[in-house]
Amino acid sequence: MKRSRILSVLSLSAILLFVGACSDDDNPANTPTLGTVSGRITFVGNWPAIGNIQVSLLDAWPPPPRAPYQASPVITANSVTYDYTFDGIERGTYPAIVVGWRDPANPAGAKVLGIYVNDATKTGINTTNVPPTYDTPVSIAISDAKMIWPGLDIRADLSLAQ
Numbered sequence: 001m002k003r004s005r006i007l008s009v010l011s012l013s014a015i016l017l018f019v020g021a022c023s024d025d026d027n028p029a030n031t032p033t034l035g036t037v038s039g040r041i042t043f044v045g046n047w048p049a050i051g052n053i054q055v056s057l058l059d060a061w062p063p064p065p066r067a068p069y070q071a072s073p074v075i076t077a078n079s080v081t082y083d084y085t086f087d088g089i090e091r092g093t094y095p096a097i098v099v100g101w102r103d104p105a106n107p108a109g110a111k112v113l114g115i116y117v118n119d120a121t122k123t124g125i126n127t128t129n130v131p132p133t134y135d136t137p138v139s140i141a142i143s144d145a146k147m148i149w150p151g152l153d154i155r156a157d158l159s160l161a162q
Contacts, residue, residue, distance in 0.1 A: 034088045034142075035090075035142035035148065036085065036089065037085070037089060037094075037142075037149045037152060038084060038086070038150050038152065039116070039150070039151055040081055040083050040084075040120075040153045040154075041055055041081060041082045041084065041153070041155075042080070042081050042153070042155050042156070043080060043081070043156050043158055044123075044155065044159075045159040046159070047077045048101060048158065048162070051102055052075075052101070052102050053113065053158075053161070054071050054072050054073070054074055054099070054100060054102075055071070055075070055082070055084045056070065056071040056072070056097070056098055057071075057089070057094055058095060058096040058097070058098060059092070059095070061137060062134070063098065063110070063112065069089075069094060072084050072086075089142050091143055091144075093139050093141045094140045094141075095137060095139045096115060096116065096137035096139070097115070097137070097140065098114065098116070098137070099114040099154055100113060101113055101158075101161035111160055111161060112134065113125075113156040113157055113158060113160050114154045114156030115135060116137055116140075116152050116154050117138055120154065121155060122155060123154075123157045124137060125160065127157070127160070132160065140152070
């Protein structure tokens with residue numbers, strides 16, 4: 001009887017060691033390793049006759065003359081709102097989320113229509129100045145402290161796409 005108990009204890013120990021060795025020690029709490037940013041864009045004004053409108057997550061501010069960190073597909077004309085999500089974002093600080101318009105005849109002359117400023121009633125753009133000036137955008141920090149950023153709503157002024 002004593003021998004069967006010893007074998008039982010050894011078998012149970014071996015199983016526990018095997019299960020423990022198979023655990024994900026690099027991510028014990030199964031926290032996300034890549035971040036997500038999402039929100040809703042509300043458009044005001046009339047849609048431009050030409051050009052493309054997209055929302056972009058930027059890794060530099062002001063917007064550099066290169067591709068953004070991530071960009072949405074082209075947003076369908078005449079939309080009143082657009083829900084966006086950026087997945088697979090690496091850890092780091094992203095200084096701006098912007099809604100932009102690009103004229104196909106002048107791709108280098110993209111214009112910002114709205115900035116995430118943590119107030120969905122504002123575009124983040126001062127149109128009383130010529131040319132318009134920008135409020136300081138709210139940066140997004142993807143880190144172990146916060147990997148998922150929902151509700152980052154933006155108001156976009158379509159009249160600036162002229």
